[in-house]
Amino acid sequence: MLVESLSQPPVATRRLHVIGIGAGAVSFVTAEAAAAIADTDVFVVIDKGADKADLVGVRRESLDRFAGSKPFRVVVVEDGRRDDRLPYDEAVARWHAARVAEFERVLADEVVEGEVAGILVWGDPSLYDSTLRIIDQVNDRGRVRVEHTVLPGISSIQVLAARHRIPLNRIGGSVLITTGRRLRDGLPDGVDDVVVMLDAETSFRALLGEDFEIFWGAYLGSPDEVLISGPLDDVADEIVRVRAEARAAKGWMFDTYLLRRLSS
Amino acid sequence: MLVESLSQPPVATRRLHVIGIGAGAVSFVTAEAAAAIADTDVFVVIDKGADKADLVGVRRESLDRFAGSKPFRVVVVEDGRRDDRLPYDEAVARWHAARVAEFERVLADEVVEGEVAGILVWGDPSLYDSTLRIIDQVNDRGRVRVEHTVLPGISSIQVLAARHRIPLNRIGGSVLITTGRRLRDGLPDGVDDVVVMLDAETSFRALLGEDFEIFWGAYLGSPDEVLISGPLDDVADEIVRVRAEARAAKGWMFDTYLLRRLSS
Numbered sequence: 185m186l187v188e189s190l191s192q193p194p195v196a197t198r199r200l201h202v203i204g205i206g207a208g209a210v211s212f213v214t215a216e217a218a219a220a221i222a223d224t225d226v227f228v229v230i231d232k233g234a235d236k237a238d239l240v241g242v243r244r245e246s247l248d249r250f251a252g253s254k255p256f257r258v259v260v261v262e263d264g265r266r267d268d269r270l271p272y273d274e275a276v277a278r279w280h281a282a283r284v285a286e287f288e289r290v291l292a293d294e295v296v297e298g299e300v301a302g303i304l305v306w307g308d309p310s311l312y313d314s315t316l317r318i319i320d321q322v323n324d325r326g327r328v329r330v331e332h333t334v335l336p337g338i339s340s341i342q343v344l345a346a347r348h349r350i351p352l353n354r355i356g357g358s359v360l361i362t363t364g365r366r367l368r369d370g371l372p373d374g375v376d377d378v379v380v381m382l383d384a385e386t387s388f389r390a391l392l393g394e395d396f397e398i399f400w401g402a403y404l405g406s407p408d409e410v411l412i413s414g415p416l417d418d419v420a421d422e423i424v425r426v427r428a429e430a431r432a433a434k435g436w437m438f439d440t441y442l443l444r445r446l447s448s
Numbered sequence: 449m450l451v452e453s454l455s456q457p458p459v460a461t462r463r464l465h466v467i468g469i470g471a472g473a474v475s476f477v478t479a480e481a482a483a484a485i486a487d488t489d490v491f492v493v494i495d496k497g498a499d500k501a502d503l504v505g506v507r508r509e510s511l512d513r514f515a516g517s518k519p520f521r522v523v524v525v526e527d528g529r530r531d532d533r534l535p536y537d538e539a540v541a542r543w544h545a546a547r548v549a550e551f552e553r554v555l556a557d558e559v560v561e562g563e564v565a566g567i568l569v570w571g572d573p574s575l576y577d578s579t580l581r582i583i584d585q586v587n588d589r590g591r592v593r594v595e596h597t598v599l600p601g602i603s604s605i606q607v608l609a610a611r612h613r614i615p616l617n618r619i620g621g622s623v624l625i626t627t628g629r630r631l632r633d634g635l636p637d638g639v640d641d642v643v644v645m646l647d648a649e650t651s652f653r654a655l656l657g658e659d660f661e662i663f664w665g666a667y668l669g670s671p672d673e674v675l676i677s678g679p680l681d682d683v684a685d686e687i688v689r690v691r692a693e694a695r696a697a698k699g700w701m702f703d704t705y706l707l708r709r710l711s712s
Contacts, residue, residue: 204610206478214602215482216475310609310616317615334610338478342600345574346468349598351581352574356646358626360639366622372636375624382620 197329198291200228201302202316204309204337208405210245212338220335221250224302226295228287230261230315243304259294261286280314284321291328308339311361312381340440341379343404347411350399352379352442359442367391367443376445386424388443392417395447402430402439416443461593462555464492465566466580468573468601472669474509476602484599485514488566490559494525494547507568523558525550544578548585555592572603575625576645604704605643607668611675614663616643616706623706631655631707640709650688652707656681659711666694666703680707 201220206212213221227247247256264282266275295301305315319330341361345352353359360375364383368390371378380387388398396416400423403409410430412423431437465484470476477485491511511520528546530539559565569579583594605625609616617623624639628647632654635642644651652662660680664687667673674694676687695701 202613204606209480211480211483212478212600214470214476214478216473218479219475308606308609310606310614312617313615314619316613317619319613332613334613336476336602336606336610338600338602339606342468342572342574342603345572346598346600349466349580349583349596350574351577353576353625355578355581356627356629358624358630360622360624361617362622363620365620372638374636375639 195327196292196297197331198295198297199300200291200319200330200332201300202309202319202332202334203302203304204307204335204339205243205246205304206338206405207307207340207343208403208409210249212343212405213246213250214335214337217335217337218250220302220333221246221304222252222254223300224251225254225256225299226301227256227258228261228290228295228301228303229258230263230283230287230303243306246304257294259290261290280318284318284325287318288322288325288328291322291330305337308337309334310336311339311341312363338405340401340404340438341381341442344379344399344401344440344442347401347404347409348399348413348442350442353377354444378443379440380443381440383439383441384437386420386427388416388423388441389420391443392420394445396443396445398423398441398443400439400441402427402437403434404438404440408434415446459591460556460561461595462559462561463564464555464583464594464596465564466573466583466596466598467566467568468571468599468603469507469510469568470602470669471571471604471607472667472673474513476607476669477510477514478599478601481599481601482514484566484597485510485568486516486518487564488515489518489520489563490565491520491522492525492551492554492559492565492567493522494527494551494567507570510568521558523554525554548582548589551582552586552589552592555586555594569601572601573598574600575603575605576627602669604665604668604702605645605706608643608663608665608704608706611665611668611673612663612677612706614706617641618708642707643704644707645704647703647705648701650684650691652680652687652705653684655707656684658709660707660709662687662705662707664703664705666691666701667698668702668704672698679710 203217203220264279266279305313319332322328323330359377361379364385364387367380367387398416399413401411412419467481467484528543530543569577583596587594623641625643628649628651631644631651662680663677665675676683
């Protein structure tokens with residue numbers, strides 16, 4: 185890497201705002217994020233396909249509300265797909281590498297020196313978002329030097345806690361933030377409070393019969409928000425049913441939840 | 449409790465906004481939090497003494513900036529002290545009970561029916577903040593019925609991640625949010641990424657020699673912000689020194705950090 189960057193110096197420096205816009209609603213945009221939106225000349229959008237049109241809608245609403253009178257452009261990074269004919273790990277690695285190369289190309293070719301680029305990140309860039317890793321990889325390649333600032337946003341788990349009017353932690357206690365996949369692998373010993381994100385498979389069912397309560401939310405912050413809470417054994421079936429119905433009606437699902445062991 | 453609330457019906461209903469204003473800077477206030485500030489007639493402030501005058505300053509700046517032209521009042525809940533002549537647990541229990549009673553009195557006597565009360569919470573109400581528990585206890589007492597909304601705010605750990613331009617989790621990984629006290633008791637098996645809050649004792653030293661890196665920040669979001677990162681064994685002494693100097697100069701310290709095991 186060092187050798188490459190010596191023999192092939194950066195062709196360009198690009199300023200970039202990584203802007204957390206919060207989860208689900210324009211009302212979660214911070215004053216600082218609004219200022220960064222207003223400061224941006226070129227918005228870079230990673231295209232995830234038509235599925236999540238509602239999410240794209242909130243992004244566009246953020247632009248309309250906060251961009252002010254300054255003209256701006258929108259450029260799209262085509263996000264490829266996993267080639268399912270390849271072994272899984274190789275398919276993921278190629279897909280991610282192609283995305284980095286395309287992101288680099290967009291910054292180099294579609295943003296002019298002196299302009300400020302911006303990328304709007306759903307929720308908060310610090311949790312389960314790949315934007316910062318992609319930028320680090322672009323910088324590692326050495327062709328474009330990205331100078332970026334990160335603006336935090338309200339994450340879906342904060343909206344979850346706010347809507348249920350609960351703290352995530354118990355007094356002086358810990359809370360683990362994890363994924364559905366890891367939850368199914370079992371909780372670490374001594375962890376009794378866990379927030380689960382990225383769970384496409386209602387993995388909370390793995391803890392049925394173990395005396396947990398659950399605080400669940402879907403489409404948090406949006407007009408379609410749904411909240412369910414109660415002892416896990418009592419409400420798990422209801423969550424599974426409501427979740428399946430909402431997913432079928434809307435075409436996509438975004439949910440998160442807190443599990444809390446009652447007997448701890 | 450049930451008997452009490454039957455024999456002694458609630459004397460009053462009070463609407464209350466619990467407003468997360470973010471950590472360290474007015475620029476983290478969300479559009480929704482700003483609207484809640486503008487909607488508030490009476491701000492309830494829990495007085496923590498003169499130590500944290502800078503924090504109170506940011507709260508006041510939030511009011512000045514977002515309260516708009518609507519008149520508002522500020523009422524102070526006197527926060528007592530632990531009576532150190534009593535056993536620790538009893539002293540804490542009495543202190544907390546007195547705070548709940550005083551909060552109830554302020555809502556009942558210093559807020560008029562139909563007015564909206566507001567309480568500004570540093571960072572986010574969902575992490576290591578007692579406001580929501582106090583409200584639940586007021587509702588349990590049954591004399592004042594509090595109808596509250598919670599507005600999430602940017603927490604110091606999100607500012608930490610933003611300033612270091614890192615995600616808190618590794619790809620598909622978990623992250624534990626915990627306290628200094630619990631860190632000193634040891635990490636749960638399999639937990640290699642941990643955010644530490646409420647650590648008055650530089651507890652990261654408990655993990656020296658175990659191949660961690662640290663991302664540390666103090667006074668995050670404020671003009672006095674300090675950031676240090678690197679392999680824990682290399683930078684621990686520097687953090688201890690910088691932290692002690694800043695604490696001595698300023699009279700108080702608020703810091704948080706992420707530890708990440710390198711060999712995992």
